[in-house]
Amino acid sequence: xxxxxxxxxxxxxxxxxxxxxxxxxxxxxxxxxxxxxxxxxxxxxxxxxxxxxxxxxxxxxxxxxxxxxxxxxxxxxxxxxxxxxxxxxxxxxxxxxxxxxxxxxxxxxxxxxxxxxxxxxxxxxxxxxxxxxxxxxxxxxxxxxxxxxxxxxxxxxxxxxxxxxxxxxxxxxxxxxxxxxxxxxxxxxxxxxxxxxxxxxxxxxxxxxxxxxxxxxxxxxxxxxxxxxxxxxxxxxxxxxxxxxxxxxxxxxxxxxxxxxxxxxxxxxxxxxxxxxxxxxxxxxxxxxxxxxxxxxxxxxxxxxxxxxxxxxxxxxxxxxxxxxxxxxxxxxxxxxxxxxxxxxxxxxxxxxxxxxxxxxxxxxxxxxxxxxxxxxxxxxxxxxxxxxxxxxxxxxxxxxxxxxxxxxxxxx
Numbered sequence: 001x002x003x004x005x006x007x008x009x010x011x012x013x014x015x016x017x018x019x020x021x022x023x024x025x026x027x028x029x030x031x032x033x034x035x036x037x038x039x040x041x042x043x044x045x046x047x048x049x050x051x052x053x054x055x056x057x058x059x060x061x062x063x064x065x066x067x068x069x070x071x072x073x074x075x076x077x078x079x080x081x082x083x084x085x086x087x088x089x090x091x092x093x094x095x096x097x098x099x100x101x102x103x104x105x106x107x108x109x110x111x112x113x114x115x116x117x118x119x120x121x122x123x124x125x126x127x128x129x130x131x132x133x134x135x136x137x138x139x140x141x142x143x144x145x146x147x148x149x150x151x152x153x154x155x156x157x158x159x160x161x162x163x164x165x166x167x168x169x170x171x172x173x174x175x176x177x178x179x180x181x182x183x184x185x186x187x188x189x190x191x192x193x194x195x196x197x198x199x200x201x202x203x204x205x206x207x208x209x210x211x212x213x214x215x216x217x218x219x220x221x222x223x224x225x226x227x228x229x230x231x232x233x234x235x236x237x238x239x240x241x242x243x244x245x246x247x248x249x250x251x252x253x254x255x256x257x258x259x260x261x262x263x264x265x266x267x268x269x270x271x272x273x274x275x276x277x278x279x280x281x282x283x284x285x286x287x288x289x290x291x292x293x294x295x296x297x298x299x300x301x302x303x304x305x306x307x308x309x310x311x312x313x314x315x316x317x318x319x320x321x322x323x324x325x326x327x328x329x330x331x332x333x334x335x336x337x338x339x340x341x342x343x344x345x346x347x348x349x350x351x352x353x354x355x356x357x358x359x360x361x362x363x364x365x366x367x368x369x370x371x372x373x374x375x376x377x378x379x380x381x382x383x384x385x386x387x388x389x390x391x392x393x394x395x396x397x398x399x400x401x402x403x404x405x406x407x408x409x410x411x412x413x
Contacts, residue, residue, distance in 0.1 A: 025128060028133075029050060032136050040140060042143075048139040051116055052121050058103075058108070062099070074154065077284075077319060081328060087293065104210060137174050141245075156285065158268070158288075162248070162251050162287075219289075251267070252287045253268065254266070256289065268312075268313055271314045272411075273316050286315055288310075292308070309343075311334050311336060325399075329404040330392040331404070331406070336388065339388070351368070374396065375394055376394075376398075379393075389406065
């Protein structure tokens, strides 16, 4: 649970530059523990440990941990998939960029493996205060659930992001409550979390690498902290005295829409794809949040992206190799036929905008097929077991678009 510069900045901005006395780290830990235990309703089973580390030691740790969490097969698979969806530029070396980003400004981290909170030597007093409060929440969380196991969920991207939102959201909320004096003040932040996002992006001189990151990278890094903190606020209001770990959200849909979790819990449909006509390279899901990012990336219309992703109920994509090059097939499941139709229309518009108003080579009420930049892209509306679905296929020009049989897709409620 490393504390990175952009997240520390988030918390420092919200604290409005509140001055902290230059106390030793031990005193900060001692002061923070009772406040955090009272706010979370959890108590430390064993006292937290903390140690100082040089920036070089922390950087080495982050590089090692990143390599363990994202081995080449996983990272390359997701990188190629996101590039095929137009969410990352083709020229980006994702591993190199993420390492530079994650080590841009280092303040400290809690390591679940050693159960130690590490503070970077030479960090400012303000950053140490922020880091101690935030990372102590992670240390407390780790005594009640296995943080490492949550982080190592593979190829369930949406579920993992939802879990991260609880972990980072709780740490952010409780840390802010500690700095501001109460959770009520956190709930009434001027301008809310959108204002915090804006402040972070405006601080280009402090975080040049983060500021240069593609929208996908920026938003998926911020989501667990901001949307996660908002989820925790709702949880505290609606389930006072309960532990969030007793019933975790399993999708970004549940994190973003409180009614989908607290009122009529709507767990996503699990989509299992049949083998495509080609060698499988990688498969995963996007979830509602990244489906929204996909639409926004190509439409540049926030309202349309929100509207188009609403009604999402599950998805799965597969990246595969064909004799002519790599292809991708993506199946999305929708709550209603109206939701599916709206997504179908918006994804059709996104293709037109992404590839420069190309004309469809084939068009019907249920299918659109385009040829652009050496690719063939097809969007098909259909149903599986009476559920509305949309199939998106992107293959090299000359390759068949009939790469995945919808009748063999299985859906599990």
